[in-house]
Amino acid sequence: MTSRFNDMPIKNKLTMMIMGTTTIVVIIAFLAFFVYQLDATWQDNKNKLTSVARITGLNVAAAITFHEQQSAADTLAALSVEPSVLAAFVIKPNGQIFAQYRSLSGMANKHVQEPSPKIDELIAEASTESFWSFDKDLEAVEPIIFDHQQIGLVIIRSQPTNLLAKTRWFIEFTAGILALIFIIIYFLSSRLQQVISGPILHLVEIMRTISEQKNYCLRVKKETNDEVGTLFDGFNEMLENIETRDKQLELHRENLEQQIALRTNDLSDTNRKLEDMIVELKLAKETAETASKAKSEFLSNMSHEIRTPLHAVLGMTELLDHTELTEEQRKLLTTIHSAGKTLIGLISNILDFSKIEAGKMVLDYVAIDLLSTFNETIAPIVQMAEQKGLKVEICIEGTDGLLVLVDPTRLKQILTNLIYNAVKFTVQGKISVHSSLRRQSDNNADLLIEVTDTGIGISTDAKATIFDSFTQEDGSTTRKYGGTGLGLAITKKLVSLMGGEISIESELGKGSTFLVIIPCQTQNKPLTVEATPDCAADRKEIKGTSILVVEDNADNQNVVRQMLEMFGFRVDIAGNGLQACEMTAHATYDLILMDCQMPVMDGFEATRSIRERERLTGAHTNIVALTGNVVTKDLEQCLIAGMDDYLGKPFSLQEIHTMAMKWLPAQDGTADRNDDNRDEAWQGSAEVT
Ligand code: ADP
Secondary structure, eight states: OHHHHHHSOHHHHHHHHHHHHHHHHHHHHHHHHHHHHHHHHHHHHHHHHHHHHHHHHHHHHHHHHTTOHHHHHHHHHGGGGSTTEEEEEEEOTTSOEEEEEEOHHHHHOTTOOOOOSOHHHHHHHHHTOOTTOTTSOEEEEEEEEETTEEEEEEEEEEOOHHHHHHHHHHHHHHHHHHHHHHHHHHHHHHHHHHHHHHHHHHHHHHHHHHHHHOOTTOOOOOOOSSHHHHHHHHHHHHHHHHHHHHHHHHHHHHHHHHHHHHHHHHHHHHHHHHHHHHHHHHHHHHHHHHHHHHHHHHHHHHHHHHHHHHHHHHHHHHHHHTSOOOHHHHHHHHHHHHHHHHHHHHHHHHHHHHHHHTTOOOOOOEEEOHHHHHHHHHHHHHHHHHHTTOEEEEEEESOTTEEEEEOHHHHHHHHHHHHHHHHHTOSSSEEEEEEEEEESSSSEEEEEEEEEEOSSOOOHHHHHHTTSTTOOSOHHHHHHHOOOSOHHHHHHHHHHHTTOEEEEEEETTTEEEEEEEEEEEEEEOOOOOOOOOOHHHHTOOOTTOEEEEEOSOHHHHHHHHHHHHHHTOEEEEESSHHHHHHHHHHSOOSEEEEESSOSSSOHHHHHHHHHHHHHHHOOOOEEEEEESOOSHHHHHHHHHHTOOEEEESSOOHHHHHHHHHHHSOOTTSOOOOOHHHHHHHHHHHHHHO
16 A cells, blocks of 8 residues: 555645645544534533423422422423423422423333432433433423422423434535535645646656656756755756766767777787797797607617617626636726616616606506515615625615505615615715605505715705706716716606605715605505416426527627527527518517617517518517617507517616516417516506606
8 A cells, every 4th residue: 555655656646645634634623613513502402401491490380389280280291392302300309200291202202211219310410411422312400499499300301303403414514515625625736736746747757858868968947946946956967967977988988999999900910910929939839849859859869879889888798797707807897887887877867857857757656565676776786885885774664564556666766866875975884774654544654765874965055956957066076976966856856756855964074864755555465375486487498499689780689699599599680670570471489579770670660560460370479679768658669569578778688588588488389478467568668767
C-alpha cells in the first residue's frame, strides 16, 4: 500500500494528500458541530419536559391533597397534546402511584414500565441522564410541593423523537455537504497541486529530454524563488558544468586522437624496427644454434679424436707392461700410463663442464647400496693416499638395510673429486671420509658426506671463489699440484643438480673439511637371495671363439687385436662398416666389437645393415660399440642402431676381457643374448655420460 502510494505520480500524491487532509478536517468539524447540536437539542427537550412536569405537579397538587385521583388522572391526560410524551405518573411519598397516563405509543412501547416505588432512586436516576443515553426515553422527575411540603412526585417520560429526527437530518445534510466539499476540494487541490508539481514535472521533462538527446544546452525555467527555485538553480548550474566539461572532453578527445595518430605512427615505426630486429634475432638464434650444434659436434669429435690415440697409447702401455721390461723401462711406462689417464680425466671434466653449462646434464637415478658404491670409489684413491704415506679413515653409517636413490656415476664423481683433492693437497697426516644418512621420513633422508684432510688448507679469500670454474687458490697451485680448477666447480654444480648443498671449512696450513648434503629417497633393501654361480660364464670357452673388430685406426686395430689375442681369442679386423657387413655375410662371428665413427660406413649404419640381414636369417650376433664418444646422444644412437652394449675408449685389458666374456655365446651354442643383460647395459650408458 505504502509502496503503491510512493510509486504514484507526484501530481496524484499531492491531490490525494490535500483531499485527505481537508476531508479529515471537515469531518472532524462536522462531528464536533453535530455533537454540540445533539447536546443542545437534548437539553432543550429536557428543559421542556421538566417545565411540563413542574406545571403538571402544580396542577395535581390539589388533587393529591384532596385525594381526587380522577382529577389527577385528567390533568395527566391533558399531556396527550404533546405527542412525544409516552407516560406520566403521580407518585405519593410512600411510593404508590396516585395517577398515571400512558399515550397510545407509550402503551405499545413495552419498555415504558412503571417507575420504581423508591423516590430517591427515581430522582437520582433522572439526574444521571444525558443525551448519550440514546436507548432510553427522556424522563423528568419533579416534586409536588404544597404548602412548603413535598406531597408527591411527577414523572413524565417522553420519546426523544426530535433528537432522532434531528440526527437523521444532520447525517443526510452532512453527507450532502461533504460530497459538495469533496468535489470543491478535488477541484481546488488539482489546481493547487500544480503550484508544487508543475515545476517538478517541468524539471522531470527537461531531465528526460537531456538524457534522451544528450543535449546539455537545455535549461529549466525558474519561476519562483522558493526551494524549488533553488533546486532549479542547482540543476542549471550542474548542466552548465557538464556542458563545460563536455566541451573540455571534446577538446581533449581531439587532442588524444591527434596523439594516438602520432603514437600509432611511432608504434608502426617501432613495430617495423622490431620485426626487422626479430628477423635479425632469428638469424642470430639460428647462427647461435648452428654454432652450439657445431660446438657439441666439435666436443663430440674432439672427444673421439683425443680418445682414439689415447686409447692406442694406454692400450699399448698396458700391453707393454705385460712384456719383459727393465725396472727403468717399467717406471717410464707407468709415467706414460698415468699421464694418459690424467689426460682422459681432463677430457671428461671438460666434457662434463660444457654439458652442465649447456644445461644438458641429466641425472639418472638408480637405487644403490651406498656402502659398496663408496668402497668401489674410494679404494683406488686410498691406494694413492697410502703410497703417499697418508692415513685414511673411512666411516659409513646408517645405511644398513637401505638402498639410496641417486645417480651413482655422479655421486662417484663428487666423491672422487673431493677425496682426490684431499689426497692431492695433503702432504702428511690423514684423510677421513665420513658418510651417514640423516633420516627425514620413512622414504626420505639427507645423505651427508664429509671429507676432511690435514693438508695445506684454503685461505678465507680463496674460500669465496673456490667453487667457481677454473679457480685455484693461486697460480703456484697449478705449478706444484697440477689441476685445472674445474673439479670443484663441477662438484658444486652436480650437488646443486641433485638438490643438495656443498660447504667448506678450512684453515690455512691446518686442513680442510668439505661437507656435502644431498636430499635423497631411500627404500628397504630386498631380502638377499643366495647368488647363483654364473653358469653361462662357466660355459664360455675362449679357445676357438672368433671376434670381429671393426676399427679404422690402424693403431687401435693393433691394440685391440693384441689385447684380445692375449686372452686367446681369434681376431679378424674390418677397416670400416662396409667391410664388416661383407665379412659377416660370409663368415659367422661370436662377437663383433664395432667402432662408431669410421670412414666409408660408420658403425651405426653397419649395425643397422647387419640387423636387417639377421631379420631374414633369424640369427643374432652380439655387437658391442667401441666408442670414444661418451655423450648420451651418441650412446642412444648405438642402442637405436641395434647394438647390445658399449665400451668407452680407452679401455683396459681387464675391461675388454670382461665385456667379451659377458657377450660371448655360451659353449652349448646358446647365444648369450639376454634382454635383461642388454637393458642393464643401456641403463649403464646414462651413467657413463
Ligand atoms: P684442481 O684441483 O683441478 O685445481 P679443483 O676445482 O678440484 O681443481 O680445486 C680448485 C682449487 O681448490 C685447487 O686448485 C686448490 O687450490 C683448492 N682445493 C681444492 N681442494 C682442496 C683441499 N682439500 N685442500 C686445499 N685446497 C684445495
